Amino acid sequence: MTGSSRKILVYIFTTFLLLLIIAGSLYLILGKNIGISTGRVEVIYVQGVMMTGSVPTGLGIATSEEITQSLKDANEDDNVKAIVLRINSPGGSPAAAEEIVSAMKKIDKPIVISMGDVAASAAYYISAPADKIIANPDTMTGSIGVIWEFQNRSKFYDKDGTSFYIAKSGELKDMGGDWRGLSDEEKQYADQVISEAYSRFVKEVADDRNLSLSQVKDLADGRIYTGAKAKELGLVDELGSLDDAIEIAAQLGGIKGKPEVGYANRPSLSRLLFGSQSTDVSGFTGYYYESPFGRLLSIS
Numbered sequence: 001m002t003g004s005s006r007k008i009l010v011y012i013f014t015t016f017l018l019l020l021i022i023a024g025s026l027y028l029i030l031g032k033n034i035g036i037s038t039g040r041v042e043v044i045y046v047q048g049v050m051m052t053g054s055v056p057t058g059l060g061i062a063t064s065e066e067i068t069q070s071l072k073d074a075n076e077d078d079n080v081k082a083i084v085l086r087i088n089s090p091g092g093s094p095a096a097a098e099e100i101v102s103a104m105k106k107i108d109k110p111i112v113i114s115m116g117d118v119a120a121s122a123a124y125y126i127s128a129p130a131d132k133i134i135a136n137p138d139t140m141t142g143s144i145g146v147i148w149e150f151q152n153r154s155k156f157y158d159k160d161g162t163s164f165y166i167a168k169s170g171e172l173k174d175m176g177g178d179w180r181g182l183s184d185e186e187k188q189y190a191d192q193v194i195s196e197a198y199s200r201f202v203k204e205v206a207d208d209r210n211l212s213l214s215q216v217k218d219l220a221d222g223r224i225y226t227g228a229k230a231k232e233l234g235l236v237d238e239l240g241s242l243d244d245a246i247e248i249a250a251q252l253g254g255i256k257g258k259p260e261v262g263y264a265n266r267p268s269l270s271r272l273l274f275g276s277q278s279t280d281v282s283g284f285t286g287y288y289y290e291s292p293f294g295r296l297l298s299i300s
Helices: 003-033 064-076 094-104 154-160 184-209 213-219 227-233 242-252 269-274 282-289
Strands: 040-047 049-051 061-063 080-089 111-120 132-135 140-142 147-149 224-226 260-263 295-297
Touching (some): 040 061, 040 064, 049 094, 061 064, 064 080, 064 094, 094 184, 111 242, 132 242, 140 227, 147 184
Parallel strands (some): 040 260, 049 061, 080 111, 111 140
Antiparallel strands (some): 140 224, 147 295
């Protein structure tokens, strides 16, 4: 290679490097003004019945552990300017909802709810603290209330010839066992527990939605509302799709131009097939669905 050829190559390389530097500088300085995204909206899915515990994802269960971790990761990522919670859930355990709400209240970035087919009961509970709630007109939401389910299979056991001897340290220790019905004292106690959880639910909605306790109680009889009706009642802010929610989140996060969108825990076939060694979640959820003492649920 001649000296002249080397000079030409050096010139080309230097010019290319300068162009890269200039382009990078323009992106950083003028990005906001020329429609280039300068931030990301993170979409976090709440898909299925909400529970605590470590359960394989993508199988109809939304664990508070995974959702709260996704929220923490998004909050710590400087490029994430806003968060969208995409909810398709009938509700779940009050404990799981409380953990998610607690994590949401530690986030210093805008959070927008995008309701899909269903966002009811405990799923509405986690929606209330958000900066904006966006629902489809036909979303099934609301169902503000708490229920505690018990089974009485004593007649079945009698017919089957099964008998029980229960040794217990206190009168209420076997409360909810399906081998007998509840005593009057136990029914009264169950009502007290429901009332306590219900009061927390109503207060959370009232505080977060800027409604009075009496207003929320009038709405909180367990009934479902469509997204359109929920908007009329003040339970939802706007009607729209996931794309609309992402756009609103970007605006709240100060993102100019089309935002970058990330999906923290998007359900996928690969997650279903390879997310765990087994697709049978009964070993993870039996404590919840098969409890001999009933299930306390924020599902009406």
